[in-house]
Every structure is written in C-alpha cells, then in structure tokens.
Amino acid sequence: MASNQLARPYAAAVFELASASGRREEWSGTLAVLAYIAADERVARVLRAPRLSPDERAELVLGIAGDDIEEGARNLVRLMAINGRLPVLPDVAHRYEALRAEAEGTVDAWITSAAELDEGQRERVSASLRKRLDREIRLHCEVDPSLIGGAVIRAGDLVIDGSLKGRLERLTSRLAH
Structure with missing residues (x-):
C-alpha cells in the first residue's frame, strides 16, 4: 500500500x-x-x-x-x-x-526563477494564477541560477516551464529526433 x-x-x-x-x-x-x-x-x-x-x-x-x-x-x-x-x-x-x-479555496504555488523577483513581479504572478485557478494563491519563491533566465511555476498539477533552460532542453530534444 x-x-x-x-x-x-x-x-x-x-x-x-x-x-x-x-x-x-x-x-x-x-x-x-x-x-x-x-x-x-x-x-x-x-x-x-x-x-x-x-x-x-x-x-x-x-x-x-x-x-x-x-x-x-x-x-x-x-x-x-x-x-x-x-x-x-x-x-x-x-x-x-x-x-x-481545498476547504479554504487556496493553493500553494512555487515559482523558481533565475533571479530574485521583486514585489511587483510576485504580485503579477499571483494575480495571474488566481485568475487561472480561481483560488487564492500562497506564493513561495526561490532562486535557481541554473535556469539561466525565466521561471518555472508549480501550482497543484499545473506546471509552467518558462525558463530558458527548459526551452533549450525542449529544443535539443526536438533537434535530436
């Protein structure tokens, strides 16, 4: 089990x-x-x-x-x-x-970015996720310089990889096939 x-x-x-x-x-x-x-x-x-x-x-x-x-x-x-x-x-x-x-209508969202996000950027991400998921967002931020640029957002089952590293990996995968 x-x-x-x-x-x-x-x-x-x-x-x-x-x-x-x-x-x-x-x-x-x-x-x-x-x-x-x-x-x-x-x-x-x-x-x-x-x-x-x-x-x-x-x-x-x-x-x-x-x-x-x-x-x-x-x-x-x-x-x-x-x-x-x-x-x-x-x-x-x-x-x-x-x-x-679920009971409180909230969702934890993690954003991993290549550089520190300022307050305005965090609020825009929260507002966008709030609209898309129709829930209150508890945003958790971390920095990972290996992403090169952009960010990866995870909220529940939703994953949005907008990082430069992710784009390069997808491009490499397409070119290999």
Whole structure:
C-alpha cells in the first residue's frame, strides 16, 4: 500500500478534528513539526529499529517535539506508533495541507526563477494564477541560477516551464529526433 494511502485516514481525521475546533492553522504547524522530525534520517533510522516498542517510538518523537505539542497531537503520535505508521507522518502533513487548501479555496504555488523577483513581479504572478485557478494563491519563491533566465511555476498539477533552460532542453530534444 502506498504511503499516501496509509496517510489518508490520519490526515482526514486530523482535518475533521481541526475544522471542528477551528484550529486548522495550529494543526498545520504541529503536523509540520512532527513531519520534520519523522523525516530526519537519524530519527527514521531509530524508528525502524526492531527493538523499540511502540511506546518508545512515540516517546522518541514526542521528546524531540517538546512540551508545546498539544494532547491531541500526542495521541495521534501514540496511535500512529501503535499502528507502525510514524514513518508516514510527512505524508499525513502533506495530505492535511491539501485538505486544508481545498476547504479554504487556496493553493500553494512555487515559482523558481533565475533571479530574485521583486514585489511587483510576485504580485503579477499571483494575480495571474488566481485568475487561472480561481483560488487564492500562497506564493513561495526561490532562486535557481541554473535556469539561466525565466521561471518555472508549480501550482497543484499545473506546471509552467518558462525558463530558458527548459526551452533549450525542449529544443535539443526536438533537434535530436
């Protein structure tokens, strides 16, 4: 079974709980912390150790997370440890964010550009995506000089490669055939 399928019921349960309590944003932060911990290779290696009991696995994650983790999240970690699902915490967080974005009518969009974008450029990209996707946009920007020029935009299933590097690769591919 794919890890996303294993994560789905946990994400759905957490999303239902977070929605009912009006704490979607807080749960986003909590799940991000737990996902970060579970994804750390050193922690993942220890979690895979066969000699640890489910309680010890849960306490390892919760000990690293610290005292700021609320009881509902502690119970989630314990349940996932009992079911041997702590390694899918990153997928639970990812699926939860997808459920939250759907419910709130938002989408995360990543723009990777060859150079830093100014505020006006970021706003134009956001406005264009908002119009095209009919959703509010949470824009995340990063710089990758290897793109040579232009940018690559990813929002959900949409990928727009307007980079010079992408254009050159497509041209090279066409010329090779």
